[in-house]
Amino acid sequence: AQKVTQAQTEISVVEKEDVTLDCVYETRDTTYYLFWYKQPPSGELVFLIRRNSFDEQNEISGRYSWNFQKSTSSFNFTITASQVVDSAVYFCALSGSGYALNFGKGTSLLVTP
Amino acid sequence: DTGVSQNPRHKITKRGQNVTFRCDPISEHNRLYWYRQTLGQGPEFLTYFQNEAQLEKSRLLSDRFSAERPKGSFSTLEIQRTEQGDSAMYLCASSPVTVYGYTFGSGTRLTVV
Numbered sequence: 001a002q003k004v005t006q007a008q009t010e011i012s013v014v015e016k017e018d019v020t021l022d023c024v025y026e027t028r029d030t031t032y033y034l035f036w037y038k039q040p041p042s043g044e045l046v047f048l049i050r051r052n053s054f055d056e057q058n059e060i061s062g063r064y065s066w067n068f069q070k071s072t073s074s075f076n077f078t079i080t081a082s083q084v085v086d087s088a089v090y091f092c093a094l095s096g097s098g099y100a101l102n103f104g105k106g107t108s109l110l111v112t113p
Numbered sequence: 114d115t116g117v118s119q120n121p122r123h124k125i126t127k128r129g130q131n132v133t134f135r136c137d138p139i140s141e142h143n144r145l146y147w148y149r150q151t152l153g154q155g156p157e158f159l160t161y162f163q164n165e166a167q168l169e170k171s172r173l174l175s176d177r178f179s180a181e182r183p184k185g186s187f188s189t190l191e192i193q194r195t196e197q198g199d200s201a202m203y204l205c206a207s208s209p210v211t212v213y214g215y216t217f218g219s220g221t222r223l224t225v226v
Contacts, residue, residue, distance in 0.1 A: 004155075035214075035215075037217075042219070043202065043219055043220055043222075044217060044218070044219045044220070045156070045204065045206075045217035047214065047215065047216065047217075050214050091155050091156075093155070098169060099144065099146070099161050099168075099169065100146075100158035100161065100169065100171070101146075101148075101156070101158065101215065102158070103155030103156050103157070104155055105153070105154055105155050106153075106154075106155050
């Protein structure tokens with residue numbers, strides 16, 4: 001069985017603070033993919049990153065960075081110098097041998113001015 | 114290419130009525146997926162097509178639910194004899210065969226009264 005846990009339900013930060021969203025996953029597959037999606041109030045899921053299980057390199061894209069650690073089954077997401085526009089629900093998701101994405105329950109991020 | 118298109122955006126129906134949603138994927142994408150998202154939860158996988166073949170169905174897809182993709186292009190999701198528990202956002206996504214990644218549509222929000 002596959003499972004994604006996002007233990008943080010809601011996070012509130014003040015603009016310009018750094019914030020890390022946690023994601024812990026469970027899978028028996030040796031080949032799997034991990035994703036992060038952003039869901040703003042408009043509702044559309046916006047793809048942020050995909051990482052396969054054989055690539056543990058951390059990635060940075062602008063203010064966003066991702067830390068993938070197989071040893072702890074974690075795929076954490078950090079936003080540096082947060083902005084109000086970052087306010088959204090963020091989902092971590094996992095896909096293994098099938099094509100279905102298994103999503104966590106999401107972390108609601110509120111960035112206040 | 115305008116991305117994944119879903120219609121209608123909103124649907125309010127009385128309990129017991131049938132409803133049908135439409136999804137137009139990105140034109141060159143062979144794979145099409147349906148997900149359901151209830152308030153405060155992550156999206157849950159319902160079903161998946163590769164071209165016109167429905168290859169996987171979640172146990173969430175009860176007998177009242179049926180999905181089709183007749184010519185491997187657009188897809189429809191029908192819910193018969195709607196129940197209040199069917200109230201949710203229904204999301205469609207598509208992906209090409211060679212790249213492991215999804216593009217989601219904006220969803221159809223169903224309210225059963």
